[in-house]
Amino acid sequence: MCGIAAVILADPRGMACPDLYEGLGLLQHRGQDAAGIVTCGPKGRLFQCKGNGMVRDVFDDNQLLRLYGSLGVGHVRYPTAGSSSMSEAQPFYVNSPYGITFAHNGNLTNARELRVFLDKIAHRHINTDSDSELLLNILANNLQKTGKFRVNEEDIFTAIKDLYEQCRGAYACVAMVAGFGIIGFRDPHGIRPLVLGRRSTSEGYDYMFASESAALEALGFTDCEDVKPGEAVIITREKVTRRQLVTGKTMAPCIFEFVYFARQDSIIDGISVYKARLAMGEALARQVVKTFGDSMDIDVVIPVPDTSRVAALQCSHTLNILYREGFNRNRYVGRTFIMPGQQTRRKNVRRKLNAMALEFHGKNVLLVDDSIVRGTTSKEIIQMARDAGAKKVYFASCSPAIRYPNVYGIDMPSRKELVAHGRNDDEIAQEIGADKVIYQKQDDLVESVRHYNPSIEKFDTAVFDSCYVTGDVDDAYMDYIEGERNDESMTALADDNDCVGLHNNFVK
Ligand SMILES: O=P(O)(O)OC[C@H]1O[C@H](OP(=O)(O)OP(=O)(O)O)[C@H](O)[C@@H]1O
Numbered sequence: 001m002c003g004i005a006a007v008i009l010a011d012p013r014g015m016a017c018p019d020l021y022e023g024l025g026l027l028q029h030r031g032q033d034a035a036g037i038v039t040c041g042p043k044g045r046l047f048q049c050k051g052n053g054m055v056r057d058v059f060d061d062n063q064l065l066r067l068y069g070s071l072g073v074g075h076v077r078y079p080t081a082g083s084s085s086m087s088e089a090q091p092f093y094v095n096s097p098y099g100i101t102f103a104h105n106g107n108l109t110n111a112r113e114l115r116v117f118l119d120k121i122a123h124r125h126i127n128t129d130s131d132s133e134l135l136l137n138i139l140a141n142n143l144q145k146t147g148k149f150r151v152n153e154e155d156i157f158t159a160i161k162d163l164y165e166q167c168r169g170a171y172a173c174v175a176m177v178a179g180f181g182i183i184g185f186r187d188p189h190g191i192r193p194l195v196l197g198r199r200s201t202s203e204g205y206d207y208m209f210a211s212e213s214a215a216l217e218a219l220g221f222t223d224c225e226d227v228k229p230g231e232a233v234i235i236t237r238e239k240v241t242r243r244q245l246v247t248g249k250t251m252a253p254c255i256f257e258f259v260y261f262a263r264q265d266s267i268i269d270g271i272s273v274y275k276a277r278l279a280m281g282e283a284l285a286r287q288v289v290k291t292f293g294d295s296m297d298i299d300v301v302i303p304v305p306d307t308s309r310v311a312a313l314q315c316s317h318t319l320n321i322l323y324r325e326g327f328n329r330n331r332y333v334g335r336t337f338i339m340p341g342q343q344t345r346r347k348n349v350r351r352k353l354n355a356m357a358l359e360f361h362g363k364n365v366l367l368v369d370d371s372i373v374r375g376t377t378s379k380e381i382i383q384m385a386r387d388a389g390a391k392k393v394y395f396a397s398c399s400p401a402i403r404y405p406n407v408y409g410i411d412m413p414s415r416k417e418l419v420a421h422g423r424n425d426d427e428i429a430q431e432i433g434a435d436k437v438i439y440q441k442q443d444d445l446v447e448s449v450r451h452y453n454p455s456i457e458k459f460d461t462a463v464f465d466s467c468y469v470t471g472d473v474d475d476a477y478m479d480y481i482e483g484e485r486n487d488e489s490m491t492a493l494a495d496d497n498d499c500v501g502l503h504n505n506f507v508k
Pocket residue numbers: 260304305306307308334335336337338369370371372373374375376377378
């Protein structure tokens with residue numbers, strides 16, 4: 001689940017870099033592994049800085065001052081394909097045709113075929129295992145076909161329309177054509193989010209694409225609108241051109257954006273993440289009442305910081321049971337779920353959360369979290385709650401049991417790693433050490449989100465029900481990605497991580 005951004009300023013003498021840098025910082029929760037910015041300055045020259053690490057680690061003032069130009073693209077990465085090698089940090093760049101830079105959020109499901117096509121038919125050299133590099137090269141190859149000295153909007157729309165036919169999976173993308181402008185487009189199912197905003201200046205409007213509206217809002221951009229599934233938007237200094245290139249596909253935004261990934265102050269596809277999380281907490285409370293019936297003996301509701309706080313608060317309010325912050329969160333440790341490697345994740349749950357005995361001692365506690373994926377967090381904190389003196393520990397999840405892999409940009413590719421795969425609720429409770437586990441029902445989760453935009457008929461809920469909206473995910477594909485991306489193979493790949501690849505001038 002990466003974060004992407006692109007900016008074009010009305011003033012051609014302006015610097016796009018500060019907005020991109022700040023924007024990436026505001027999207028940091030979507031990817032902590034790598035960050036990058038490419039800007040386009042005078043004479044169409046590109047300036048790049050990218051590398052592994054958080055935004056604050058990758059860029060320093062000196063580098064930022066040298067990212068010249070009034071337009072640019074940026075990326076924060078949470079790897080879901082390839083490795084976490086520095087050479088796969090985005091944006092990616094191809095010089096031909098026209099000098100294109102590109103950043104992607106999502107995951108392709110037909111990457112293998114595209115790789116063969118680019119090699120055998122298009123004769124394009126691919127230098128990494130990243131699926132985003134494939135997407136960029138498909139776009140470049142399609143643009144190349146125009147054979148023109150310079151492209152125009154029509155050519156770009158045609159190239160993206162063809163790309164929609166060639167590429168399957170999830171992809172929200174931003175691109176920049178040197179000396180021309182910026183582009184945003186979203187896959188035909190709209191699995192990953194992308195919004196566009198504008199900011200009024202004395203020279204005209206600045207425009208910015210970002211994964212989430214919260215980033216735009218904080219930078220003073222207004223009139224935020226979602227890029228629609230199957231739509232492409234091209235912005236030059238002269239005009240904004242939008243085109244719906246694919247119609248008739250089911251819109252299916254990823255429900256996990258609302259459950260976990262997105263910031264609660266974002267609005268995605270017309271739905272406030274905050275409101276959706278409140279509704280999830282309320283529905284979860286009803287599920288808790290149903291589960292316990294007359295034997296309800298919960299003394300206190302405690303959230304698992306950070307993401308579940310809003311839902312837990314509303315759950316406690318609906319249950320009319322005290323809400324208490326029993327875990328202290330170390331603000332200097334990032335999100336643990338998106339960290340690479342099970343050992344790192346486990347260690348960081350302990351570094352991040354600490355149970356306060358005075359809220360646990362002698363009490364029956366209901367811990368509320370947004371989700372249970374590998375069970376890393378729940379296992380550790382249930383033990384912490386017990387060590388802090390809790391009598392009984394119940395665990396409630398705002399989403400249903402996650403039993404199937406995500407293949408659209410969340411790194412949970414292996415069924416074996418999912419604590420709920422092949423287990424019923426009692427077995428899960430036993431595995432994570434809880435006295436009872438209470439899961440949200442899928443219909444209630446969907447309704448909590450959909451209620452705020454009933455025009456969306458479907459959400460991507462494949463991790464709960466294995467219905468993959470792109471229609472190309474079968475057992476054979478799952479076996480393949482399981483082999484490629486399980487924790488063991490990823491650890492082996494990580495040993496290769498010092499590769500800085502070709503297009504990387506990451507120098508401090
Ligand atoms: O079952 P698991 O594999 O542990 O995954 C689920 C947990 O991971 C996430 O928290 P994370 O620490 O990433 O982020 P947060 O601080 O935003 O809650 C999520 O909110 C759950 O707490």
